[in-house]
Amino acid sequence: MNLTGKHLLICEEALTDYSGHFFTWIKAIRTIHLAAGARVTVAANRNVTPEIQKEIGAIPTYSHNIWDDSYYHPNPVIRYAGVFLHNWRVYTQTAHLLKQIGPVDLILLPACRIHHLIAWRLLCARYLGKKFQRLLFFILTSEAIYNPDFTAFHFKKSSLLLKATLRTFAGLTRHGGVVPAGDSHITCHEYETFSGLPFRVLPSPGAALIYAKLSAGAGSSGPRTHDAGPRFVMLGLSGYDKGTDLVQDAVMGYLEKNPVSPARFVIQWSKPVVTPDGTTIPIRDALRNAPQIQLIEGSLSDVEYRAEFAQADFLLLPYRRRIYFNRISGVAVEAACSGIPMIVTENTWLSWALEEFGAGVTVKNDSAADLVRKITHCFENWKALAQQAKDRKAVALEKNSTDRYLMCAWE
Secondary structure: OOOOOOEEEOOOOOOOOOOOOOOHHHHHHHHHHOOOOOOEEEEEEEOOHHHHHHHHHHEEEEOOOOHOOOOOOOOOHHHHHHHHHHHHHHHHHHHHHHHOOEEEEEEEEOOOOOOHHHHHHHHHHHHOOOEEEEEEEEOOOOEEEEOOOOOOOEOOOOHHHHHHHOOOOOHHOOOOOOOEEEHHHHHHHHHHHHHHHOEEEEOOHHHHHHHHHHHHOOOOOOOOOOOOEEEEOOOOOOOOOOHHHHHHHHHHHHHHHHOOOOOOOEEEEOOEEEOOOEEEEEHHHHHOOOOEEEEEOOOOOHHHHHHHHOOOOEEEEEEHHOOOOOOOHHHHHHHHOOOEEEEEOOOOOOHHHHHOOOOOEEEEOOOHHHHHHHHHHHHHHHHHHHHHEEEHHHHHHHOOOOOHHHHHOOO
């Protein structure tokens, strides 16, 4: 898609530093649009680091960040007051920004919540068709509560304000001035049921960028051909929801049964893993000391992450269903686009993606014992699974291309 002459504005108050997903998401979106000829402006938190300001031209704009829980209070009245206060801040600070930067063709909100949507409805009433031509808001979080087997859902009582606010966008969505979006067909179905608005599924921007690199001949090298065993890799932000503790238990269980296995394991444990009841799960000394394990205790730069990712033969993604039933994993999509097989949790978006355009096996939810069995299966069937992932790569690339991302955002 040729976007020469178009101006994209990305507004994200959570963009402060390199931690988490916000920087990588926004950098990927910016890169895709620059390659298509668009001009890109990024509005970030006022505390954004000088390094990010320089690297992507981020403008310090927003005074507060809802993702740091600064508005949390046990009193619901005070919490709701915080919702309206934050919307007022978003409205006034964005209005000031729009007066500074000139006309914009598309505004993209990478992580929108009720704390932003009232403000953006008012901004649309004042500026849509004038200072900006289209708004695309992307909702990450879910308002659905599922039954135990995840076959039906209802909505939180606390979501009534969000429901009412979303419905005020109905007329604007019919004319294409506003595009609501989510990252999975499951989440989009929830919000369509919830609000009556048409939600659009956006591909992962990081995966779209992988597509561009592979199309240019810069892809992963595929399965390694030397005599060492396969590398099982878990990268990204560690956490209980990601199953980091399950990987620790499973890897140690596998090595206890197979102490001389040539398999190798790379585990990124970037921050403490805390259970829902507040218990911190320690890193075992055995995990640190095992010669088959490379433990990464901290964050990785983009270059370091790509280097580890390119050497993976299997991705370990045993994410817990309680959190990840309806959530996309950018790592999983990148793996599919790179022809790397995965181990993912059954009956989740991850398993749907595996069936639709990936390769690998599924593991039972919250089961380190089953993860041991699946690691063993992958070790024994490495060649066949690697070939299957290679054969399926074209499907993943087509579904997550840069053109597909841009068409979803602009058409």
